[in-house]
Amino acid sequence: GVLMACPMNTYLEQELERRFNLFKFWTVSDKTQFLKAQQNNIRAVVGNATAGADAELIDALPKLEIVSSFSVGLDKVDMVKCKEKGVRVTNTPDVLTDDVADLAIGLMLAVLRRLCESDRYVRSGKWKKGDYKLTTKFTGKTVGIIGLGRIGMAVAKRAEAFSCPINYYSRTEKPNLKYKYYPSVVELASNCHILVVACPLTEETRHIINREVIDALGPKGVLINIGRGPHVDERELVSALVEGRLGGAGLDVFENEPHVPEELFGLENVVLMPHVGSGTVETRKTMADLVLGNLEAHFLNKPLLTPVV
Numbered sequence: 001g002v003l004m005a006c007p008m009n010t011y012l013e014q015e016l017e018r019r020f021n022l023f024k025f026w027t028v029s030d031k032t033q034f035l036k037a038q039q040n041n042i043r044a045v046v047g048n049a050t051a052g053a054d055a056e057l058i059d060a061l062p063k064l065e066i067v068s069s070f071s072v073g074l075d076k077v078d079m080v081k082c083k084e085k086g087v088r089v090t091n092t093p094d095v096l097t098d099d100v101a102d103l104a105i106g107l108m109l110a111v112l113r114r115l116c117e118s119d120r121y122v123r124s125g126k127w128k129k130g131d132y133k134l135t136t137k138f139t140g141k142t143v144g145i146i147g148l149g150r151i152g153m154a155v156a157k158r159a160e161a162f163s164c165p166i167n168y169y170s171r172t173e174k175p176n177l178k179y180k181y182y183p184s185v186v187e188l189a190s191n192c193h194i195l196v197v198a199c200p201l202t203e204e205t206r207h208i209i210n211r212e213v214i215d216a217l218g219p220k221g222v223l224i225n226i227g228r229g230p231h232v233d234e235r236e237l238v239s240a241l242v243e244g245r246l247g248g249a250g251l252d253v254f255e256n257e258p259h260v261p262e263e264l265f266g267l268e269n270v271v272l273m274p275h276v277g278s279g280t281v282e283t284r285k286t287m288a289d290l291v292l293g294n295l296e297a298h299f300l301n302k303p304l305l306t307p308v309v
């Protein structure tokens with residue numbers, strides 16, 4: 001049997017039901033009772049950025065063989081426990097890189113050029129009383145990227161097309177790159193106009209955007225988060241935006257999704273997205289096919305398509 005941790009994609013759910021014995025965890029009323037009853041039947045778990053396979057679930061499923069994540073981020077999978085128990089792990093890298101990087105650029109433009117606010121200005125009829133105010137140029141602004149993996153590199157290439165100088169922070173300096181490396185996030189924030197979070201969420205990167213970094217980015221700086229909500233100390237972010245100590249933010253992820261701090265709702269220099277980075281028809285189908293392909297490969301004893309462990 002395959003346990004699907006939470007609702008994530010209709011096509012994926014339908015195909016899992018068609019090809020496997022599917023258990024939808026979010027429909028189970030008594031999880032403890034369910035796990036006791038099914039513990040020897042569940043051989044696979046399908047998770048995503050919202051719910052996955054934590055140590056408790058992995059320990060409750062002695063026959064678990066594979067966790068296939070409908071996501072590139074694996075922060076909802078206890079990787080140490082999977083390695084300890086010999087549980088294989090797959091994710092959906094590469095296929096979503098372009099969409100997430102596209103959204104990052106879209107958020108930069110939306111915040112600096114006030115695209116959402118301008119749209120509301122027209123719809124409200126305010127244009128009839130006068131022109132919208134002048135906004136901030138994007139082309140040529142310095143972009144600082146935290147994490148220069150697949151998504152970070154894709155954001156950099158896109159920003160270069162807007163003549164943006166690229167600075168970055170990562171744990172180690174990457175060789176043969178024309179981008180300027182900064183050994184700390186604070187130094188990067190002090191040397192860019194737009195700061196992008198594009199690194200995985202780990203214990204080391206939790207709250208990597210803290211008060212010190214926000215103050216370094218400053219009242220003309222813009223934060224773009226296409227990573228995970230917990231990358232940012234959200235209370236510090238909210239107070240900096242409300243008090244004008246930070247120039248703006250484009251956010252696709254939040255610490256307690258789908259709950260978003262309502263203090264942000266009235267701020268015109270903030271653009272809020274409902275975790276849609278990879279949310280296109282094409283990409284989510286490709287991601288789903290990767291999840292299905294990995295599960296089929298596993299059960300047919302063929303090489304996994306995108307193994308992590």
Ligand code: 8YV
Nearest residue numbers: 008048049070071072073278
């Ligand atoms: C997914 C994500 O959309 O890939 C990730 O890490 O956060 C998103 O691309 C999400 O997990 C799908 O439910």
